Amino acid sequence: MWEYTDKVKETFLKPKNVGEIKNADAVGEVGSIICGDALKLYLKIDRESGMITDAKFQTFGCASAIASSSALTEMVRGKTLDEALQLTNQDIADYLGGLPDQKMHCSVMGREALETAISAYRGGAVPVKEEGKVICKCFDVTEEKIRKVALENRLTTVDEITNFTKAGGGCGECKANIEIILRDIWPLKLPEKTTKEKKLTNLQKIALIQEVIESQIRPGLQADNGDVELVDVEGNRVVIALRGLCTGCAMSGVTVRAMRDKLRELVADNIEVEVQA
Amino acid sequence: MSITYLDSNATTQTAPEVLEAMRPFLADLYGNPSSMHTFGGQVHRRIEEARSQVARLINADPAEIIFTSCGTESDNTALMTAVETNPRKKHIITTRVEHPAVLNFCHHLGRKGFRITYLPVGGNGEIDPDLLLKSVDDETTLVSVMYANNETGVIFPIEEIAGRLADRGIMFHTDAVQAVGKIPVNVRDTSIDMLSLSGHKIHAPKGIGALYVRKGRRFHSYIIGGHQEHGRRAGTENVASIIGFGKAAELALTTLEEEKTSVSRLRDRLEQGLLASCPDARVNGDTAHRLPNTTNISFEYIEGEAILLRLDEYGICASSGSACSSGSLEPSHVLRAMGIPYTAVHGSIRFSLSRYTTEQEIDRVIGLMPGIVKELRELSPFGRDGVTGPKQK
Numbered sequence: 001m002w003e004y005t006d007k008v009k010e011t012f013l014k015p016k017n018v019g020e021i022k023n024a025d026a027v028g029e030v031g032s033i034i035c036g037d038a039l040k041l042y043l044k045i046d047r048e049s050g051m052i053t054d055a056k057f058q059t060f061g062c063a064s065a066i067a068s069s070s071a072l073t074e075m076v077r078g079k080t081l082d083e084a085l086q087l088t089n090q091d092i093a094d095y096l097g098g099l100p101d102q103k104m105h106c107s108v109m110g111r112e113a114l115e116t117a118i119s120a121y122r123g124g125a126v127p128v129k130e131e132g133k134v135i136c137k138c139f140d141v142t143e144e145k146i147r148k149v150a151l152e153n154r155l156t157t158v159d160e161i162t163n164f165t166k167a168g169g170g171c172g173e174c175k176a177n178i179e180i181i182l183r184d185i186w187p188l189k190l191p192e193k194t195t196k197e198k199k200l201t202n203l204q205k206i207a208l209i210q211e212v213i214e215s216q217i218r219p220g221l222q223a224d225n226g227d228v229e230l231v232d233v234e235g236n237r238v239v240i241a242l243r244g245l246c247t248g249c250a251m252s253g254v255t256v257r258a259m260r261d262k263l264r265e266l267v268a269d270n271i272e273v274e275v276q277a
Numbered sequence: 278m279s280i281t282y283l284d285s286n287a288t289t290q291t292a293p294e295v296l297e298a299m300r301p302f303l304a305d306l307y308g309n310p311s312s313m314h315t316f317g318g319q320v321h322r323r324i325e326e327a328r329s330q331v332a333r334l335i336n337a338d339p340a341e342i343i344f345t346s347c348g349t350e351s352d353n354t355a356l357m358t359a360v361e362t363n364p365r366k367k368h369i370i371t372t373r374v375e376h377p378a379v380l381n382f383c384h385h386l387g388r389k390g391f392r393i394t395y396l397p398v399g400g401n402g403e404i405d406p407d408l409l410l411k412s413v414d415d416e417t418t419l420v421s422v423m424y425a426n427n428e429t430g431v432i433f434p435i436e437e438i439a440g441r442l443a444d445r446g447i448m449f450h451t452d453a454v455q456a457v458g459k460i461p462v463n464v465r466d467t468s469i470d471m472l473s474l475s476g477h478k479i480h481a482p483k484g485i486g487a488l489y490v491r492k493g494r495r496f497h498s499y500i501i502g503g504h505q506e507h508g509r510r511a512g513t514e515n516v517a518s519i520i521g522f523g524k525a526a527e528l529a530l531t532t533l534e535e536e537k538t539s540v541s542r543l544r545d546r547l548e549q550g551l552l553a554s555c556p557d558a559r560v561n562g563d564t565a566h567r568l569p570n571t572t573n574i575s576f577e578y579i580e581g582e583a584i585l586l587r588l589d590e591y592g593i594c595a596s597s598g599s600a601c602s603s604g605s606l607e608p609s610h611v612l613r614a615m616g617i618p619y620t621a622v623h624g625s626i627r628f629s630l631s632r633y634t635t636e637q638e639i640d641r642v643i644g645l646m647p648g649i650v651k652e653l654r655e656l657s658p659f660g661r662d663g664v665t666g667p668k669q670k
Binding site: 012021065066138 | 568
């Protein structure tokens with residue numbers, strides 16, 4: 001038996017905004033009857049203000065799928081499209097007082113339906129299928145989706161990916177591939193365990209900066225025949241030198257900013273990166 | 278709120294007579310049956326009585342009954358003993374619809390170098406004995422086929438299969454956990470070598486099972502230790518539960534007729550009532566060869582966990598083959614092996630009755646179910662006129 005919160009149970013037993021909107025401005029349809037859950041979201045949108053004036057749903061699925069759908073419609077009503085897009089699957093789960101780990105994919109499905117509906121409305125056409133390589137054949141989950149959900153929810157284990165996307169929950173053959181994707185996303189440190197909370201000694205800090213550059217930055221640059229070299233560290237000022245095709249590259253500003261963000265994420269919040277003249 | 282319990286294939290309520298029989302062994306009669314003193318020795322005698330009671334239920338000799346901790350242990354022991362008896366033979370035949378206690382143990386043996394043949398089933402969950410016989414080769418050491426399926430209640434032609442395998446040097450095991458106590462099972466004049474039983478499916482408590490091993494068959498202990506159960510299953514006996522199992526077996530023998538008449542009549546009433554009142558509902562499995570207490574019905578376009586939780590609001594207990602209610606993300610392996618369309622698998626509900634089920638309870642379910650199905654269908658994007666979505670896979 002699942003441990004559902006009272007809010008999930010209540011919402012499941014008395015869901016709000018059930019049904020279809022005739023002449024809806026946007027429709028988002030995700031999942032399939034084969035996978036065991038599917039959600040069709042209907043939005044009525046005020047063209048001038050971009051405000052969602054009405055939202056309804058139809059859901060095939062378990063109690064948490066129905067509750068997540070109902071919660072989603074409640075949450076987006078009265079929001080502008082941009083505001084609505086700020087909602088995360090965690091917001092949906094939080095609205096319901098939390099979901100069991102194995103049921104997080106229900107909240108992800110809600111968030112996906114919303115995105116699909118809004119992009120259809122903005123783009124004028126429904127994207128037939130999300131792009132990217134299918135990793136999990138049992139549940140038709142793409143690499144792109146696994147990456148996105150992992151980053152948004154800071155997921156680090158294959159089991160978590162299965163809970164959030166169902167990928168790996170069928171035959172299990174793709175689990176090794178999910179592991180590879182996760183290692184690619186979080187190659188150095190698990191997100192919860194970044195050392196930046198800790199006070200580093202100068203020596204530790206320099207070593208960590210060196211490690212981040214070696215493992216996270218240089219491989220990407222080298223793939224494009226560019227390179228970078230650590231020259232010096234003074235306090236929070238990291239001095240680097242561009243090498244190879246990076247030298248004089250029109251995009252080098254972007255490269256340096258990306259490097260700075262990575263170092264800020266993994267080493268210290270106040271890192272500045274300078275390029276040696 | 279009163280409970281309407283229609284999940285007897287999952288477990289059953291302990292019969293009051295069983296509880297009564299057990300009580301002294303949880304209180305005053307705490308002696309160890311292996312002890313030399315009279316205080317313990319009297320317990321030993323009562324265990325042997327229970328062994329006779331269980332043996333009688335399947336017409337076996339008491340010496341052919343080994344008490345275990347559960348049906349799963351009985352299944353694991355049976356498979357392991359076959360494997361150890363013929364270490365050079367490395368082929369096992371089973372079916373795709375076995376209980377996980379057999380199926381996952383076969384997967385385990387498969388990883389250890391055994392060749393496993395998983396026999397398919399037909400659309401009604403039936404197996405083809407000819408196909409099974411064709412799968413046998415010189416390497417085959419064991420055939421394990423369940424007596425009756427836990428999800429659909431479909432009964433397999435076990436005596437026929439065992440008979441056709443006889444004298445070929447192949448062990449035949451059947452997981453009869455769901456069949457015993459619901460239909461007559463008689464091992465005496467068959468070629469069944471091993472048969473698994475479980476107490477809590479026949480109104481004994483949980484945590485007690487038994488394995489029938491035909492006299493003269495080689496046997497290898499699975500749990501190694503003391504000399505209990507004539508050296509075939511070590512560990513101090515679960516005395517009270519063994520006594521309870523014996524009593525439950527004795528009761529089951531006297532109520533077999535009731536299963537065939539009143540339990541199956543109520544099951545049919547439920548099934549017909551639901552099929553008549555709920556559109557797009559279908560029965561899964563061969564209704565001609567089926568346990569008297571089980572019906573598995575698919576309510577298309579809606580999901581099983583949602584149905585169960587709505588029923589739960591009324592204190593009605595059943596189970597589902599849907600993915601969401603299984604704890605895994607995959608729906609029932611039994612219904613998928615039968616080729617049931619996904620639209621129907623996810624919305625499958627198993628109702629399993631017992632001799633304690635009443636007509637009022639059945640009528641209550643028949644009364645409530647159409648409303649639940651209708652409400653969930655209104656929520657669903659599938660199956661309604663003019664709504665897109667796959668009607669069937």
